[in-house]
Amino acid sequence: MTTPLMSLTWTDHVTGRRGFLVVDQLVRGVSSGGLRMRPGCTLDEVASLARGMTMKEALHYNPEGRYVPLGGAKGGIDCDPRDPGAYELLVRYLRAVRPYIESLWTTGEDLGLTQDLVDRAAAEAGLVSSIQAVFPLLDDEAAARRRLADAFAVEVDGIGLDGLVGGCGVAESALTALDLAGVPYAGTRVVVQGLGTMGGATARFLTRAGLTVVAVGDIKGTISNPDGLDVEALLAARDVYGTVDRAVLRPGDLELPADAWSAVDAEVLVPAAVSYAVDTVNQERITARWIVEAANMPVLPEAEELLTARGVTVLPDVVVNSGTNAWWWWTLFGDIGPDADEAFTHTRRSMRALVEQMLARARADGTTPRAAAHAIVADRLPVIAERFGWYR
Template sequence: MPQPDVSGVRQTDASLDEDVSAWQVALQQYDRAADKLDLGSAVRDVLRNPKREVTVHFPVQMDDGSTRVFTGFRVWHNVTRGPAKGGIRFHPRTDLAEVRALAMWMTWKCACVKIPYGGAKGGVTCDPKSLSARELERLTRRFTTEIADMIGPDSDIPAPDVNTNAQVMAWMMDTYSMHHGYSVTGVVTGKPVSIGGSEGRQEATGRGVVYTIQEAAKTIDLDLRNARVAVQGFGNVGEGAARFIAELGARVVAVSDSRGGAYNEDGLDLALVARHKQETGSVSGAPRTRPITNAELVEIDCDVLIPAAMEGVITERNARGVRAHIVAEGANGPTTPEADEVLRERGIMVIPDILCNAGGVTVSYFEWVQDREEFFWTIDEINARLRRVMVRAFEDVHRTAVEHDIDMRLAAYMLAVSRVAEATLTRGIYP
């Protein structure tokens, strides 16, 4: 099998510079839009700062009888347009600055696609891969009690994020419900269908990513049939995006996860790769593939690059090596502002995260609505509604970019920030 063309690529995984936090990146992106909009100083300061931040330290009993203390966070960035909405992640590198940035991005994401939520995020600093299922359940339930005064179907609705899933949401919903004495299905989204979850929620983010890629491809006359696609991250978002774009006839040539990647220039057998990951814990080493690092994947020769893992993987150091025509941000904050500038100069279209990966929160909104109505939609209805939301949002952003001769990220931020600013000014300051 031919080796991938990765000449000149660094052999270490791309990651956010240690001296540049996700929060600094989020502020730079916001300030750029605020400058373009010429926001007044008062509303500018309101939108620049998180509304509420909670840090909790809580004990969890381990299987061996010992007790460990974990640190968790929940941040509301802005709730002017509706209840706070944002996922819960379990990751060793999770800290307050990261969660604060992710909460801000959620505010803009919800506004970008016009769903009536504000932005929130939460997380626990831990390595879930080192925990047993029972330990993970105890950690989840205790963390839920620690933030119980913040969350609720009318105030703050968590959802899955990195290293969390429908089962974690089920534990959160059950814990919250036990404290209230009755089932409160709408307190979280992304939960199992059997307890009030929505059809289509698990694959919604990946499906939404592909809907935006389809629209972007039309604007640059890129035929997705047999287009070469590379996907960094093979979790819920990356695996789904890879599968859906392959169904359109694209050729997925590379995928990766935290342990490494797999490459085949003729196209990967995604079912075989998924089975290998299920059996071994990684896509690396899958049959009929060559190994590839995450750094190599970012700079591989392809038409569409989908960073769907963590933030800060496309930086000033590797942006000039990106060879895709479209970068579709399946992850939150995968591109630093310095890298953004390089990609703009090179004419590479970036579908920004607050638009590209908004499919997940959109179907979370659908789930929340269905829970409140106690009336559930079919998968075809959900996918059709999701497509309408994503296509309309892409058209709004692209039209703004063309009208103002700006890049897609700035256009998305201008729309989102202006919508939140308008809501803030309309509501006024209390008292």
């Protein structure tokens, strides 16, 4: 990994807990990347995520588009989001890093945090917006901010559009891989580990495409049914952390241990919860032909090597889960309007083209999809730098 442009560690004067900010790279003086909160969060983890954001931004570069990719950054706080003092800690962190958010880091929700919570804490910390650093780059700031606010107000089946576009992108990534392999949707089984915003939306889109979700995992354990789960019922019974109320389970649904998701027979596995969920031990139990990384860094590099050796294709997070971030900027810069159908159509088209390009590059180079994604980024970064510059 290259050395990031800027890296800092903050220590909370009240609790002693630590927070981190890593700016991997700037484009036009601005970077983009979410803020996560989880117990055990580390500077190295945040640095890896920030580098991933640089890649996600570059992968969505379209010379004809209004959205110009930004640099990559990431924030993290070492705290359980369920802790009674988590919100106050979040506000203090945002106050501490306020100068960076005002000038060069645009941020939003990530693991453990919702956008509503980030927005409320940002306002309390004295910020205009968690993405205010990008405002000077907009042709018409008022119209752009109104467009994004209108998009966040859109709901589909009672769920905010912002909570669906990422899962739409993950699902389209999986469907593209199936199409290229000539595998029909009907009869294709899916396991989704993590039923939060990203995992839940992915499960919904894959089910509606005709695939069968046979297992989901949450913090309480694994719910499985070889004949297929009632995904809509499970989603409706989630709490804000993605934990399913077991009262909605049907007679044929099985309650299995927390780590059982890795051993459920399926063609597609979608790890959509925490980082490092697939390790060198549990990878041996995975039967899936494709692992579609909805979470950030869910497969350890050593595990990915072993999976690749036995013919499992890992579709990497830097491509697969990049749809949410791209949707923010497509909307803000005006490539799309605040409309659900337009958002889903644009997301599907963009993700399908990106996955097809990545898999074609992997075949041509004789490498993994992740290596191919890195190669595409390496080609694009100098082009972006030449056109826009890192700092201006």
